[in-house]
Amino acid sequence: MLPICDICAKTGVLCGACETKLDKGELTPLDVELSGILYNLGSGEIGFEKAIDTGDNVIIITQKEAVGKVIGKGGKNLKTLSKKLGKKVQVIGTGKLAELIDDFMAPTRIIGVNTVYKPDGSTIQKVRISKMEKDKLNIEVGTMQNLIHSLTGDNVEIMFE
Incomplete structure (x- = not known):
């Protein structure tokens, strides 16, 4: 599951509900950007809970079971994310x-x-x-x-x- 709805992730345009979450600070622009990238990489099958930008790195927090999907086979998704975000990406499972x-x-x-x-x-x-x-x-x-x-x-x- 993504922090934004699937339609917003697919189109790149936020609906009223997702826009409100962004305005209230429940979402960050990074959460929105990452949702779109992951939606396209996994055809809507890859999700995460939160993304944190530490300056040099982006940390993706997801459910423990979903870590493998976010990383992708042979680290393919991780490499794509790193390239698109311009930063090193680390995936951490909640637990x-x-x-x-x-x-x-x-x-x-x-x-x-x-x-x-x-x-x-x-x-x-x-x-x-x-x-x-x-x-x-x-x-x-x-x-x-x-x-x-x-x-x-x-x-x-x-x-x-």
Whole structure:
């Protein structure tokens, strides 16, 4: 399922309902553009939930089962998306927090994720990564922490050991 209706994705012209979503900020121009591209690539069979532009990359959030469809056979769809958007594209499936963090960090290997309980009752997810893996991160640490928080509502702290 796409963030906009199939007719809007197919024609490239937003209907009143989709235009309202865009005006309210429920959709971004990137969501609209990506919906059109994916609709054409998959004849309406490929969907996603949200697209996030981090500056250098575009992150596509989709259901775990749909990741393969978005990527395409041999990465064909991913290459097309990257070319049309002019940025590196990363596809992440929604699921458990640990899986989401693991997908965000790829290809960086995570040592562990620990839940820290603070005196005020709040929690922080501490993601431990080897210092030697720091250069493999595709996205700046602060940006990644903010993205994970905005998607899950969990406070995340990335640390290197």
